Amino acid sequence: MRAADGGLLVSSAPPTASANAVVTPFVPAVTAGGPLRGVEVVGYGAFHVVLRATLRDGGSVEATVVQGSPLLYLRFEGTDPVLTAAGESSVDGAAARLTVAGQRWDLLASGGGWRQDGTRFTATGAARGRVAVARVPDGADQGAWDAAAADAAARPVLATRAATGYDPAAGTVTQTLTADRGDGRPGLWALLPHQQRFAAGTPRELAGAYRDALGTLSIVEAGEIRVRVPMPGLLTAAPQVAGADRTRVVADLDRDLADEPGAGGSYFGLKELGRLATIAQVAQGVGAQDRRRAALDRLRPQLVDWLTHGGGDDARYFAYDRTWGGLVAVPAEFGSQDYNDHHLQYGYLVRAAAVLAAADQEFLRDYGGAVDLVAREYSGGGEGFPPFRVFNPYLGHSAASGFAPFADGNNQESSSEAAAAWEAVAAWGQVRGRADLVAYGVTHYALETATARMYWLGEGLARPAGYAHRVAGIVWDAKIDYATFFDPKPESVEGIQLLPLTFGSLYRADPAAAESRVAALDKVTGGQPRVWGDLFAADLAAADPDAALRRLDGGPPREESTSRAMVRYYASSLAAFGPPREEVTADAPYGMAFGDARRPTLAVVNPTGEPRTVTFRRAGEVVARVDVAPGQAVTRTP
Secondary structure (H helix, E strand, O other): OOOOOOEEEEOOOEEEEEOOOOEOOOOEEEEOOOOEEEEEEEEEEEOOEEEEEEEEEOEEEEEEOOOOOOEEEEEEEEEOOEOOOEEEEEEEOOOEEEEEEEEEEEOOOOEEEEEOOOOOOEEEEEEEEEEEEEOOOOOOOHHHHHHHHHHHHHOOOOOOEEEEEOOOOOEEEEEEEEEEEEOOOOOOEEEEEHHHHOOOOOOOOEEEHHHOOOEEEEEEEEEEEEEEOOOOEEEEEOOOOOOHHHHHHHHHHHHHHOOOOOOOOOHHHHHHHHHHHHHHHHHHHHHHHHHHHHHHHHHHHHHHHHHHOOOOOOOOOEEEEEOOOOEEEEEEOHHHOOOOOOHHHHHHHHHHHHHOOOOOHHHHHHHHHHHHHHHHHHHOOOOOHHHOEEEEEEEHHHHHOOOOOOOOOOEEOOHHHHHHHHHHHHHHHHHHHHHHHHHHHHHHHHHHHHHHHHHHHHOOOOOOOOOOOOOOEEEEEOEEEEOOOOOOOOHHHHOOOOOOOHHHHHOOOOOHHHHHHHHHHHHOOOOOOOHHHHHHHHHHHHHHHHHHHHHHHHHOOOOOOHHHHHHHHHHHHHHHHOOOOEEEEEEEEEEEEEEEOOEEEEEEEEEEOOEEEEEEOOOOOOEEEEOOOOEEEEEEOO
């Protein structure tokens, strides 16, 4: 939809693909109401919004826009229900059928009919001025569609809700999307590719589909949509890797600590916190306690500086914005003062705080409340913050632009930093003793990584014909781009999906997919990457860890948030363990299984202050239970 001088415009134009983009143009097919005086939001839910447009000639039209709904619901007050559309048309009782630019549209007036005057359609006798606009799916069965659409039009969506649940025994996260129509009966939905792939349940399928920049949307009739994605495990600390070359890892730690410290504001300044935290984690993994202390000693004053305000000349702090209900890190970078990238940026701080708090109870006691606020700011909800800051339940992933001042809607560039933000929430919940934060982090990490693998990395997804890549650099509401906001080089387009490197990055360690990404990038760059070579060595490690370790010996260029020691330790873990095994699940976020599915290597971490027993299962049957002491990591083969 678009609000324009002439009214509320409605488009459903198909996307067009080129080598580096798939774009959905806005081509108005139907206009609701007439000249506008203003538009305001008068209601919303988990995946819908209600807009009230005041008409210049009197009266108003209220539009209920529901993501995933083939129908747009309109309610006219103080004026006749009027829609305009040019094209072939016919009126059949409660439905006006249109063909506009080769597309079929239905105008539906439950309990009434339509009076046509050229391109102007006026509903007569519609209950309480309610009508609906429906885009008929391509290839629809006319009879089945007519019945389903008429039924859905008579029962507008009143509320939308989203809920998530984690089943550690099954190793899955289930998301339930509900569109409440007041009577508990089903309605029409358009399902995105990830909702089709991970569907839980058997809604009634209808013939027909819509073309979208992300792929093909299918049509179902259901009261709710359930999506079940894998959550086989998560490592929020460095595992014990017996096969790692400790001497070389320690040498890399020394190089990391000798690097010029990262500097900057809400992005680059917080990335430095993440780098120091990663160094500390790897140092603990190899038992280099002096290097761990050195990293934590540098990390603590920087974290404290961000989490406190010392007066007018303080250069780093968080400020609460009463207008929009959010925390703004000062100095702001990349538009974060306008709520851009909050999860992508603040996740670095929350993860770093979790690493420090695991080793420093005084920090946890004194600053735990402040870190809670930062985590809650981008997670959403609670007093002082909006319920939906960044995560979009229908899309199954986050959006990064705060006010989204773009014709193509909202967007997200770094799918990996989004995943890392939820890893950070889970890690912070562990050391904070907050089961609610652990659950929120785990469920959103599972959904974000599942959609990241599909929509950004292109795994298991058919891209629209004409798009020349598997990977997308930016996924928008209405397009995909092989591009970034900061650099056109292919290394940047693909590398922004690989940082920061942590053991939470193992969601993209499928060997075949990683091999395909590496080969495609080497082809387009004409050799090994010119920038961020450490990230691509880590990506190669999923397919060929020995080759990745050889690349590291050449001293590839480093990405700012990345620890050299972490890349080596990560590649060494995959060389020693083999790839992750989704068939064997662990209690997230305390473990993962690797290698052989019948006799896997079980890696367990425990950053908390209490002993834990982590259970591993295959098809619901217990494979092993592994005890791990506070602050320790254990690796074993049952």
